[in-house]
Amino acid sequence: MGKFPLLSANIYQKSTGERLFKPWALFKRQDLKIAVIGLTTDDTAKIGNPEYFTDVEFRKPADEAKLVIQELQQTEKPDIIIAATHMGALR
Template sequence: MQYFKHRVALALFAALSLGSLSAQAYEQDKTYKITILHTNDHHGHFWRNDYGEYGLAAQKTLVDGIRKEVAAEGGSVLLLSGGDINTGVPESDLQDAEPDFRGMNLIGYDAMAVGNHEFDNPLSVLRQQEKWAKFPFLSANIYQKSTGERLFKPWALFKRGGLKIAVIGLTTDDTAKIGNPEYFTDIEFRKP
């Protein structure tokens, strides 16, 4: 079920991002080449495991290669994360995922939707992670109950290849049901 929700969020993410293209002025008979790369459910796996899976170094090599290939064809790349960087392995968990966010900076992520596992820790940890990250954390449907204000930017705007692309972040409203309730006393996860 969670896998399905991530895919629905990704589809919505992409549809809203690409949907903004039609509202812009564009050159007739011109092809715009945009490649959107997406990852999610990283869960602290910043190094390669015994099976050759994971690893931010390998991911950087792959992403750099794709960027080079896309640029050679006159295109642009947008690199997004669906979140869930937290909660996976002690090497990451004991450092509040700092190695993961610093690695994501080196790879060149453009934005991250806040995942449910970002709330496996107190909000103060998530705010520190935002400081480590050189990209925005997005969620249009997380609010502070006491003020009614959003806790994160709902969207970010990127310019790629002469186009403006809006990216909207959404977080599953099931987060409050599956996480630690002591971290949600003043947080509301609204249905997208």
């Protein structure tokens, strides 16, 4: 596995309601505080193997992005927010 954080703000465990991954990562570069948000297409549950998603919920990326951005702005106050996304090939 790569040496980078796995990020996804919109993948939840159904049974607990908790996120399965960190929603964001923070980096400091040249006096800038940079937040990177991870988002995954909610089509994953439709195009992937359903046996892997029995306890997984893919929430709407745009809705989760709004929530995460609000939280970041209130708590971390980043200078820049970047979305690292995988929105699929079906769009």
